[in-house]
Amino acid sequence: MKIEFVLPSEIEKRSFEIISQELEQRGVTLPPDEAPITMRTIHTSADFDYADTMRYSKGGIEKAKELIRNGADIVTDTNMALSGINKKRLACFGGQVHCFMADEEVAAEAKERQVTRATVSMERAAKLGKPVIFAIGNAPTALISLYEMMEAGIFTPEFVIGVPVGFVNVVAAKELFLNSDVPYIINEGRKGGSNIAAAICNALIYSL
Amino acid sequence: MKIEFVLPSEIEKRSFEIISQELEQRGVTLPPDEAPITMRTIHTSADFDYADTMRYSKGGIEKAKELIRNGADIVTDTNMALSGINKKRLACFGGQVHCFMADEEVAAEAKERQVTRATVSMERAAKLGKPVIFAIGNAPTALISLYEMMEAGIFTPEFVIGVPVGFVNVVAAKELFLNSDVPYIINEGRKGGSNIAAAICNALIYSL
Numbered sequence: 257m258k259i260e261f262v263l264p265s266e267i268e269k270r271s272f273e274i275i276s277q278e279l280e281q282r283g284v285t286l287p288p289d290e291a292p293i294t295m296r297t298i299h300t301s302a303d304f305d306y307a308d309t310m311r312y313s314k315g316g317i318e319k320a321k322e323l324i325r326n327g328a329d330i331v332t333d334t335n336m337a338l339s340g341i342n343k344k345r346l347a348c349f350g351g352q353v354h355c356f357m358a359d360e361e362v363a364a365e366a367k368e369r370q371v372t373r374a375t376v377s378m379e380r381a382a383k384l385g386k387p388v389i390f391a392i393g394n395a396p397t398a399l400i401s402l403y404e405m406m407e408a409g410i411f412t413p414e415f416v417i418g419v420p421v422g423f424v425n426v427v428a429a430k431e432l433f434l435n436s437d438v439p440y441i442i443n444e445g446r447k448g449g450s451n452i453a454a455a456i457c458n459a460l461i462y463s464l
Numbered sequence: 465m466k467i468e469f470v471l472p473s474e475i476e477k478r479s480f481e482i483i484s485q486e487l488e489q490r491g492v493t494l495p496p497d498e499a500p501i502t503m504r505t506i507h508t509s510a511d512f513d514y515a516d517t518m519r520y521s522k523g524g525i526e527k528a529k530e531l532i533r534n535g536a537d538i539v540t541d542t543n544m545a546l547s548g549i550n551k552k553r554l555a556c557f558g559g560q561v562h563c564f565m566a567d568e569e570v571a572a573e574a575k576e577r578q579v580t581r582a583t584v585s586m587e588r589a590a591k592l593g594k595p596v597i598f599a600i601g602n603a604p605t606a607l608i609s610l611y612e613m614m615e616a617g618i619f620t621p622e623f624v625i626g627v628p629v630g631f632v633n634v635v636a637a638k639e640l641f642l643n644s645d646v647p648y649i650i651n652e653g654r655k656g657g658s659n660i661a662a663a664i665c666n667a668l669i670y671s672l
Contacts, residue, residue: 302654
């Protein structure tokens with residue numbers, strides 16, 4: 257296979273054209289509001305499975321955009337997603353990205369209570385006192401903790417991007433929110449990751 | 465599906481057991497030295513395709529471990545991978561992780577020369593003056609630049625982890641190194657990413 261000359265500024269555009277063509281060849285038609293988001297998850301993973309498994313709550317995308325437009329923060333459960341989300345563009349709307357996972361206090365409390373750092377991080381995020389989009393790319397326990405706070409009437413997240421990845425409790429944790437009233441973008445099944453969480457956040461931010 | 469109670473400290477172990485079982489069910493037997501690395505790419509993506517597409521040069525894993533043991537640095541092409549690699553554990557051996565992609569000078573030079581920032585970053589990495597493992601998780605142009613420096617007799621990388629992801633020149637850039645004499649770990653095809661690059665680096669570091 258030969259190297260094709262593509263100007264740096266054209267690489268992303270060309271990639272999205274290829275993804276578009278291949279979705280068409282596979283007979284997949286994505287709804288216009290979902291397409292830029294699902295396509296960005298494929299762009300970041302080269303995995304067309306996302307075309308089949310991405311789930312959007314009714315009106316969810318509009319809700320997420322409205323939140324960002326009005327300055328909502330994003331809380332994520334991994335420093336990799338924190339690093340991948342376009343913080344400058346989000347800041348234009350007044351939002352910040354947080355990840356509490358590496359805080360020493362969070363680690364100490366988690367160890368003492370024998371819960372994951374993700375659980376403690378979510379409890380901390382619930383106290384930010386402003387609208388938050390949760391972008392969960394790693395820990396199913398983050399989703400489970402959010403759900404438990406909701407069930408206990410302590411806190412209801414405004415929006416959940418639920419794309420933890422893995423083999424233990426990941427599918428079940430996503431199901432909790434697929435069956436809830438919280439607006440969401442979720443990738444059903446085991447797949448997801450920090451890169452997917454960042455891609456979804458960026459697709460939303462770039463659409464504004 | 466029900467939430468299973470698993471102690472935080474046990475989640476990773478349980479995940480690797482599940483991956484092991486499912487590889488067996490698929491009739492896949494991974495060579496013992498490759499298994500922890502390939503399994504960690506599956507752990508981070510929930511994508512069993514990696515079991516079929518990960519390529520290791522002969523003696524490559526031993527070479528990579530030796531480099532890390534002797535204090536080699538890691539240079540990566542994304543801040544997400546930089547964020548995901550276990551820098552504390554690498555520092556125990558004397559190595560550091562670098563990513564030059566966000567440097568303003570790199571961006572300015574790339575713009576002027578109409579090349580990608582990855583190209584300029586690789587040129588900068590070549591001047592570090594110590595053994596380097598290149599962990600490329602995003603930009604095929606990073607691999608292409610390394611190859612061009614090699615062909616021009618300017619610089620030969622000690623080791624290449626080649627897992628850029630995507631649709632433009634990714635497959636071809638990986639082929640350059642699959643057919644070279646440079647020791648490598650490469651995921652053949654379109655798949656890869658920052659998360660995969662970090663997972664491979666961490667699998668190597670954790671094995672020491």
